[in-house]
Amino acid sequence: MSPRRSPMQMQTHHVDMHAPLERIDEVTWELPSCYRRDMRVPVRIFADEALIESALHDRCLEQLVNVATLHGVVRHVLAMPDVHEGYGFPVGGVAATALPDGVISPGGIGFDVNCGVRLLVSTLRATDVAHALPAVMHEISRSIPTGYGHGGRTALDDAEMDRVLAGGAQYLVRERHAGIADDLDHIESGGMLPGAEPALVSERARTRGRDQLGTLGGGNHFLEVQRVAHVHDEALATRLGIAEGQVTVLIHTGSRGLGHQVCTDFVRRMDERSDALGIVLPDRQLACAPLSSPEGRDYLAAMAAAANFAFANRQTITHAVRAIFARMLHTLGDPTLRLVYDVAHNVAKIERYPEGELCVHRKGATRALGPSSDDLAPALRGIGQPVLIPGSMGTASLVMVGRDASAGLSFSSACHGAGRVMSRGAARRAIQGHVLRHQLEARGIVVKCPSSPELAEEAPLAYKDVDRVVDVVERAGIATKVARLEPIGVLKG
């Protein structure tokens, strides 16, 4: 393989596809910072030939170029192989800005603050629980509210909301006994982002989130009961306690309406203050403020609080599923669900790199610390941080672990999923929900989804091939594949 090739030639119908992308290696493409006068750094995309083409079909390259103009941005702006257009900043995008005066942009984190994925593993065998699964999925669907706009039966009072916003999963485990101490060693940031200030979460955000703790939400959020279908790396899988045939549970959800409102509040506040802050942007959706400004500091503290709500949400759902497993599956073996890891894929964090203290924006991108990282919990030293990649609903999910090279390659970041290639509307037109439901059931999957149209929106054909996405991440040297998980039960909104 030659390390450098001539600039990519592409015939095309879209202006962005004329972009002078240079191929750096098999899976890395670069748009130099001279492409547009206002760029401060280059843009890099991790992709193979097929994925680079789908990445160039929407506005995401233009959005990446816009991000490369942000004040304080360093090294390069990155796109993961599952990149697609988002609000201001692409989903699958990563950008790092230097403290103290670089900016933070809520659009670079996303509306669903700390949308993320949690993996639980049991020692139960999938073949042993198959007959009990319909009843288990029924109980799970009864105890976990799903769907857009749907809350739960209980509402947090102001004091309890403050404690959740400040303490996240740490609060629930230590004060409410909704989990065990070991859980906290297997959640990114220990289940609590520091610096959260509940007082900066608006009344409207609190109102929206008040009855949403322990709820799944809609869109691409789901809960799957799975089996470990294949182990890619026996040694790493063993160290994570994963073996072929085991039952796992994957939870994909975030901060619901609360995080959405936090993002809305700060996009507006930063947009209104842009003149005073002296910020000129190519796209108002990239509203931002220096990390050293009151707006920047307040957003970081409110974002941390919303992130803690999301950690607490996944912890609450975990607690409910554990109770159901314990009640319904104890006669088949040990029903314990051990937390393998919980990752955020919509969050910004202050991290140390050779350039100094940086605010790493990850939007639809997963942190992927390598085995030597000082930021890793002791239990994961020498292994690497688990990187959990949910595929599209009903297909497969991947467990990877980060490699040390990720720090230099991608600010320790990897992809977050398959990535949408078809709009929700197009997916609804392309497939009928009840047809998809029958297809899933024909494969022996227990499906719990009240709305067929919503099921259709999440059809696998609306997404990129998760295996191809993950292969790019592995070939780039960012993370290593450990295991492949396939659903046996699906719950979604």
Place this chain on the structure above:
DNA sequence: ATGTCC
């Protein structure tokens, strides 16, 4: 993603 446009 989202009380799908206060």
